Amino acid sequence: MATPSLQDGIDKAGSPVKLLWKPNAEPWTPEVVEREYAGWRQEQTAWHESVAILNLSHHMFDMFIEGPDATRLLSDVGANNFENFAVGQAKQYIPVTTDGNIVTDGILARDGENRYTLSGIPAAQHWVQYHGEKGGYDVTFVTDPSSAFRKGGDPKLFRFQIQGPLAGDLVERAFGGPLPPTKFFHSSPVTLDGMHFHALRHGMAGQAGYEFIGEWQHSEAVQEALLRAGEPFGLVRVGALAYTTPSVESGWVPSPVPGIYSDPALLDYRKHIPLFGIEGQRPLGGSFFSENIEDYYCSPYELGYGKAISFNHDFIGRDALQRAAKDAVLRKKVTLVFDPDDVRKALGDDPGFVLSYSRNRVETDSGLVGMTCQSATLDPVGTILSLTLIDQEYAAPGTEVSVVWGEHPGHGTDPGADLGFPRIRATVQATPFNQHARTLYRRNA
Structure with missing residues (x-):
């Protein structure tokens, strides 16, 4: 019996969003590592x-890529600059679709002249291996899954x-x-x-x-x-x-939605990758709901990767990114600092540890202005912080917004319906939120 593909899952569900929408899904944490040691x-x-x-x-998943064409392959499907990529160096790898939407990022380390390790969420590895095999590149792939998936x-x-x-x-x-x-x-x-x-x-x-x-x-x-x-x-x-x-x-968004679900030209790709992988199983949820999966896509420019993009070579998505580079970025990645009193009102006097990858609505009096990507309690800060993509005009530090905290039921309910979810006031701050990371950390880069 053939292993079901991502496209099989989309066809059976009726749409990418119907496949992925799973409100109240538990956020994944590494099961092999103790949940807490000191607390x-x-x-x-x-x-x-x-x-x-x-x-x-x-x-993390690790993919070991080796062969005479390793650098050419990674350059052909990635937006990074490979001219001065030294052995022993690592980069945030940026593969994008022809439309310029990020597939997902990963950490690419150069281990030798023709040897690399690509680590992280496996959507980037799937993309590289697919194009390597389809394009006839002289390269081998060895994959080491995360401990949750390793047999x-x-x-x-x-x-x-x-x-x-x-x-x-x-x-x-x-x-x-x-x-x-x-x-x-x-x-x-x-x-x-x-x-x-x-x-x-x-x-x-x-x-x-x-x-x-x-x-x-x-x-x-x-x-x-x-x-x-x-x-x-x-x-x-x-x-x-x-x-x-x-x-x-x-300030790192750990799991952007891969921009692979809707482009007809990627039909073969969706038929190639398995349904029971990251692309078919990573759930969507939150108060921001859309029937159109493209509303969840994002550009590497929105994620803050503009400085890492290089047009000194041809690569998939180059034309789209060149067009995007000339336009104002519509959304910006920021950190929202939740109002502690509102958090307690919404989640209880002692909310405990909060971790959410939900896409929640961010609103002002003008209506919808953004969506959250990851939210978590930071005890040293004393409240919840949320990495958020927000419209540029609301991205200035100090801007007051509200986060609609809840789980939309999905298909069949108006995406803009007021479902009575609590609204938590929040203040826009820069990202990275940590000042050291924002100002000094990369000074020797």
Whole structure:
């Protein structure tokens, strides 16, 4: 029996939105990692005030891309500049459709002259592999799914992130001295107790930090060494709940809706990828409901990736992005800071840990002006923050808006109906919300 494709799922449901709309779906968190170690509040505080260790080994898909045509393939289907892409460097990879809508982003690391690792949500990997196989590129693909989808066995790689104001002190203690000077999103080879791996200069909430990446066989020993080195600094392990929240502070939208569902020219692509993958199973929900899936698409310019786009080569979507570059971006990515009193009125006196990937309506007296992409409680801030795409005229810091907090039932109910959902006042602020991330973090990029 043939494995059902994404297009099979769309045809059976009747539309992409009918397939994906699943109000009140539980947000996914890595099941292999403990939900909490010290408690999510203490864990969030650690990367703001001291130092934290995050286990990133289990939640991402890795695709290892190798061959004489690896660079040409990635350049042909990605908007990034590959001319000065050094071995040991990583980039936010930006594949787009011919219409200029993002497929989804990913972290692309150059491991060698013709070797790359593409990590993250697997929609980007599916896009690259499809075009590599269809286009006859001389390249091989090896995929290591996340631990939630891997059918037994361990990951190929470990990833431990050390993050917070005391991260540098911990690293010096662990390695017996400072690591080699490394630019942002570049890595250096390091050795710890005879184990060889890489240190990527990277943090997720704007604080100083490193991401240590190496072969899984050294995972336990490396983690134990980092934990021992962190004891004098009060190192805190971060669980699966708190781990999901640094992206809200750092301004990274973790799961934009891939712009692949409606273009007739992508029919073969939708028939090629499986229904039971990220494109067919990642749910949509929230108070913002539209029967048209294209209302959920977004441009890389809206996501803040404009500086990473390069027109020095031909690639899928180049013409659309060139047109978009000449026009004013209609929406801007901002951070909404929810009014704490309104949060308590809507969610209870002690809302606890709130995490939502729902697309909620953002309104003013003029009506709909934006939609949320990810919302989460940040205990050090004292309220909920929400990464949001908002109309440019309402994007100035200090602008007052309201968020309609609820789950539209979907097809059959007027998208604009007043369903009695609570409205939470919120204030527009810049993104990244974390000032360090916004001003100093990339100064050595």
